[in-house]
Amino acid sequence: MKRKTKTKTKTTTRQPLVAVSTDFRQFDDACWHAVQQRYLEAAVAAAGVFPVLIPSLGDRLDFEELLAAVDGVMITGSASNVHPALYAGDASETNGPYDVARDATTLPLIRKAIDHGVPLLAICRGMQEMNVALGGSLAAEIHERPGSLDHRAPESGSWDEWFAIRQTVFIKPEGCLASVLAPKEIKVNSLHRQAVKLLSTRLQVEAVAEDGTIEAVSARDSGAFAIGVQWHPEYWVKSDEASARIFRAFGDKVRSHARAKTTRKP
Incomplete structure (x- = not known):
């Protein structure tokens, strides 16, 4: 009599999806929605997530559907600045360049991600967008202070x-960042002309520079990982431990969120 053999059921785990902001650019009379490759490499290699580029199409996008489909959101840095009209600032050319198509996309996406408890990592311009999206303001040309x-x-x-x-x-x-990096001083590659002026009441300070400039924030009421850093952890993620830890922590929270979504499904 032959013995019955148990067959192993192979289970596959879907790689979590992370929505990544893009810049709206024009090259050779054509419009592009683009992001620098280092953000994508850090998302894949250090966070272990699948980055999905989100076009800067503003209210033509259904953000509710987007957040139902992804497991996290990453708002990247950029050479452009948030348009001052969004926080009653000086909209002169010296405070540019601007990217209003990106603003119209990232600000509502940030608000909805925080409201829905979707893990969020915002970098440099992304942190400034995070503050403006939640009612804060920015100071321009801070080196002149x-x-x-x-x-x-x-x-x-x-x-x-x-x-x-x-x-x-x-x-x-x-703070949230202290749970990732420990409460200490670290060296970073912060390089920016603007900074938080009036901090949103929905944010709390996570790190400051030697001159008191706010260098990292987190959402008070998100219920999820929602951190913004003014520096660029994506650039040295392969060689700087603090940078790698930020992306690993983000990836861990994204995976936890993805598992929770799967558990909730009927």
Whole structure:
């Protein structure tokens, strides 16, 4: 008599999807929706997620459907600035360049991601968008403020020189970022002309620079990982442990959110 053999059922786990913001650009009389590759590489290699580029089409997108389909949101940095009309600022050309198509997409996406408890990582311009989306404001040309450090990139040099890790930031104790990096001082590659002026009441400070500039925030009422950093962890994610930890923590929260969504399905 032959013995029955048990057949193993193979279970597959879907790689979680993360919505990634894009810039609206024009090249050679054509319109493009683009993102720098380093953000995508960090999402795949360090966070272990599948990045999905979201076109900057504003209210033509159904953000509710989008957030139901993805497991996380990443708002990238950019050479453009949030348009000052969105926070009653000075909309002069010197405070540009601007990308209003991106603003019309990222700001509502950030609000809905936080409201729905979808994990969110916002980087540089992304952190500024996070603050404006929730009712805060920005200060322009912060290097001109008395006592302020010059947070801008060097005027010349290679990409590695522009993004060199050179600035100290202090992680606030008992915050979301402290749970990832511990409450200590770390070196980062912060390079920006603008910064948080009036902090949204829905955000809390997670890190500051030596001159008091807010360098990281988190959402108070998200119920999920929702962190914005003013620096660029994506650039040195393969060689800098603090940068890698941020992306690993984001990836872990995205996977947890994806598992919870699967559990809730009938």
